[in-house]
Amino acid sequence: MTPETVTTIGQQALWVTMLISAPLLLSALGIGLIIGMFQAATQINEMTLSFIPKLLVLVAALGIAGPWMLQIIMTFTRQLFEQIPTSIS
Numbered sequence: 001m002t003p004e005t006v007t008t009i010g011q012q013a014l015w016v017t018m019l020i021s022a023p024l025l026l027s028a029l030g031i032g033l034i035i036g037m038f039q040a041a042t043q044i045n046e047m048t049l050s051f052i053p054k055l056l057v058l059v060a061a062l063g064i065a066g067p068w069m070l071q072i073i074m075t076f077t078r079q080l081f082e083q084i085p086t087s088i089s
Helices: 003-042 047-088
Strands: none
Touching: 003 047
16 A cells, blocks of 8 residues: 555545534524624624524434435445555555
8 A cells, every 4th residue: 555545545534624623614604694783783792592593404404414414425335445455465
């Protein structure tokens, strides 16, 4: 296994990690921004106010993007297993 192969696999792993985490992180960021603007407009400074909406949005995002995320992980894992015979030589 050459250093270039290891670097390529590492880059692919980071890319897959970014793809998998993006839907959840972006949805949490969006709802956090909306709740922050609501709190600023109404001057409600309750820290626990954003917890339940974020939790619900994350559950919904995971329900919507979950199958796609699982497919990405399965494809990446399958490619890694298929590369094992060529990497050993």
